[in-house]
Amino acid sequence: MFSNNTKFFDHIRRQTALEQQRFQCSHCSKRFATERLLRDHMRNHVNHYKCPLCDMTCPLPSSLRNHIRFRHSEERPFKCNYCDHSCKNLIDLRKHLDTHSKExxxxxxxxxxxxxxxxxxxxxxxxxxxxxxxxEPRYKCHVCDKCFTRGNNLTVHLRKKHQFKWPSAGHPSLCLLCFAWCFDIPVAFPL
Known part of the structure; x- marks a missing residue:
């Protein structure tokens, strides 16, 4: 499973033949199918602070701290005065406070x-x-061809109907077909 369409299509583009990968890294000569994939790769050469929990790289230690706090931490220091809800930042708390208004x-x-x-x-x-x-449904299950109008409904369907699981310990797995990082998939693929 991919968290959004962009990541899925990036995954597909990485499978293109070497002669179709026109964009070359000036640092390490690795080639890419799109300019955006090359830009994402270039961050590895420019950004020197790598997240220990995922593949994200950042230019500054403060950026890395923010990334870890928002993506990997369950800490929610901003508490609602009207209910038990809490948020990771003040902006989200302000949006939540609107739910308590009747107007x-x-x-x-x-x-x-x-x-x-x-x-x-x-x-x-x-x-x-x-x-x-x-x-109009835009998301199609690759197992049973059922269509969904929202991506999160497809994710719920894959987990409930086809027993797809979130990655163990919150980390993705390496796909043995294309060597991309993917979620755990309960289907045996012939190699």
Whole structure:
């Protein structure tokens, strides 16, 4: 499983033949299929602070500390005064505090639609689902071909229906087909 479409397509592009990999690193001569993959690789030469928990590299120790705090730590020092909810940063706490207000902050601008919501995210999702006709399924299960309109619904489906598991100890596994880092997959692939 991949956390988003970009990571999936990057994974696919890394499988391209060497002669199609036109972008070459000036430091180590490694070649890449896209300019963005080369840019991601170049961070390894420029950024000298590597996260001990994942492949992320950072230019400064403070950037690495922030990365670890937000991506790998469960610490949530910002506590809500109205409920048990806590957040990793003040911005998220302010967004959460909006949920305690009874007044909707956003209203749909379409005539004859009286939808309202407390968050900008909710109003945008409403607009996409109801007014843009964005209910076309875009995510397809590679095991049973069932389609989903949201990526997180596909993830839940893979975990419940096909028993896909999150990586043990929170670390990805090395795919033996393409040597990319992937989640644990309960399917035996012939080599």
């Amino acid at each position: 909707p902050a956003y209203r749909c601008e379409f005539e004859a639609c009286n939808f309202s919501a407390r968050s900008l995210c909710s109003i945008k999702l409403h607009y996409k689902k109801v007014h843009e006709g964005d209910s």
